[in-house]
Amino acid sequence: MAITSANQLELLQTAEAVAREKMIDPGLVVEAMEESLARAAKSRYGAEMDIRVHIDRKTGKATFTRVRTVVEDELLENYQAEFTVEQAKQYMENPEVGQQLIEEVPPVEMGRIAAQSAKQVILQKVREAERDRQFEEFKDRAGSIINGLVKREEYGNVIVDVGAGEAILRRNEKIGRESYRPNDRIRVYIKDVRREQRGPQIFLSRTAPEFMAELFKMEVPEIYDGIIEIKAVARDPGSRAKIAVISYDNSIDPVGACVGMRGSRVQAVVNELQGEKIDIIPWNEDQPTFLVNALQPAEVSKVVLDEEAGKIEVVVPEEQLSLAIGRRGQNVRLASQLTGLDIDIMTEEQESARRQAEFELRTQLFVDNLDLDEFFAQLLVSEGFTSLEEVAYVEVDELLVIDGVDADTANELQARARDVLEAQNKAAIESARALGVEDSLIEFEGLTPQMIEALAKDDVKTLEDFATCADWELAGGWTTVDGERSKDDGVLEPFEMTLEEAQDLIMTARVMLGWVDPADLEPDEEVSEDAEAEEAEV
Numbered sequence: 357m358a359i360t361s362a363n364q365l366e367l368l369q370t371a372e373a374v375a376r377e378k379m380i381d382p383g384l385v386v387e388a389m390e391e392s393l394a395r396a397a398k399s400r401y402g403a404e405m406d407i408r409v410h411i412d413r414k415t416g417k418a419t420f421t422r423v424r425t426v427v428e429d430e431l432l433e434n435y436q437a438e439f440t441v442e443q444a445k446q447y448m449e450n451p452e453v454g455q456q457l458i459e460e461v462p463p464v465e466m467g468r469i470a471a472q473s474a475k476q477v478i479l480q481k482v483r484e485a486e487r488d489r490q491f492e493e494f495k496d497r498a499g500s501i502i503n504g505l506v507k508r509e510e511y512g513n514v515i516v517d518v519g520a521g522e523a524i525l526r527r528n529e530k531i532g533r534e535s536y537r538p539n540d541r542i543r544v545y546i547k548d549v550r551r552e553q554r555g556p557q558i559f560l561s562r563t564a565p566e567f568m569a570e571l572f573k574m575e576v577p578e579i580y581d582g583i584i585e586i587k588a589v590a591r592d593p594g595s596r597a598k599i600a601v602i603s604y605d606n607s608i609d610p611v612g613a614c615v616g617m618r619g620s621r622v623q624a625v626v627n628e629l630q631g632e633k634i635d636i637i638p639w640n641e642d643q644p645t646f647l648v649n650a651l652q653p654a655e656v657s658k659v660v661l662d663e664e665a666g667k668i669e670v671v672v673p674e675e676q677l678s679l680a681i682g683r684r685g686q687n688v689r690l691a692s693q694l695t696g697l698d699i700d701i702m703t704e705e706q707e708s709a710r711r712q713a714e715f716e717l718r719t720q721l722f723v724d725n726l727d728l729d730e731f732f733a734q735l736l737v738s739e740g741f742t743s744l745e746e747v748a749y750v751e752v753d754e755l756l757v758i759d760g761v762d763a764d765t766a767n768e769l770q771a772r773a774r775d776v777l778e779a780q781n782k783a784a785i786e787s788a789r790a791l792g793v794e795d796s797l798i799e800f801e802g803l804t805p806q807m808i809e810a811l812a813k814d815d816v817k818t819l820e821d822f823a824t825c826a827d828w829e830l831a832g833g834w835t836t837v838d839g840e841r842s843k844d845d846g847v848l849e850p851f852e853m854t855l856e857e858a859q860d861l862i863m864t865a866r867v868m869l870g871w872v873d874p875a876d877l878e879p880d881e882e883v884s885e886d887a888e889a890e891e892a893e894v
Contacts, residue, residue, distance in 0.1 A: 388481030
């Protein structure tokens, strides 16, 4: 692709040929040629000079020009490409800063080295143009399935020919131990399309949950038409998967439609995924019901949901435990991914033992603090009392329903409970003061003495300290990293403080300190009206 100034039409012919081969704009190739000729001219006339080249798009004639720019005296740095107003007067009338003097210079014959350098410039520009064209073509196709041909395998990564360029299927995006040979046909999911300085811009996957969802969309017309919707997918690629579906037409069974006649539809997906077993589950808005479905084929005895913590406890018969957990925890792990909940599985015996331990712990609490015998304490726990506060501040009528409790006994119980609580509160405040807690925090409404003591132990000793806390630091929360949920313990979590309560307390403290304007907390009237209108429509 050497360029010579002797044959001017050869420039345009070369540009056209390269543009056709690479399916890019011929103008880009000509611009690359102009740049390469300019480089060659600089090596001849001097690298400091501002040499520019223009190739006529019709005749192929290359015009070489030298450009000099008028600058202020103190800004003059490059004497070959710049000159001052005074110097410019020799060549221009009334020169001004910023004006340019353009002079044509003799064309340059390119030697072997210069031609080789020009070729590299052109190839680089062509590669950049190819990548830009490839990005523009595929940027809107992310999230879809494409068929391609395997070109080669590099260090476990598969390079795939997708028609208008190359894409990459990384080693960790392949199913199991899949291996491919050149020219093998492959069906892949376009996971991401992005601009890269070098290498492929199209990133493929066969392990993404979305790949399975798209395969079902291709096999099940009802999904494509929107009659059935895929609500969630969880996969252990190459081994097992769970997919939750819902039908918006009562006459169509979503599970049956996805399975197909004699399993034809689901089998087509299974074959594409190297025999991956697929559980198709009916989706349900009620999370416990959905979880029971998700744990199939295991049978569930009872479900206890903790919505705030995003956690759920599942009780199963002893003989169902291994089935519910699955090999290496696979079944419960996929169910957890599908529902977005942390799942604790226990047998009926384990749950019974835990409940008994809780019963004994609460019984001992009343025995120790209210000076009761064990039988009476057990009566309180059996009636649903779990704390001293409940005994101290409930309506007397709720105590009178207990067998053997009359008005005098109920009043005595409440008096004892209040005395114990007052003593505990006094001790907690004294402990907090000893740790350096200021009155601004002690007098803040919404915090109990025990909460203040816990905050003091966590080095929160002033109202300002409290106002700088985050809600999850007080109430606790959950963090998801690389698909694994981890628990963040909150300082006030043992006191059953919710995130909403923590947010309200922190914001109240910030308002009291003048950090936040109360007017900023008021909901926008227009937004409220819109919300009310939407609610009315529903």
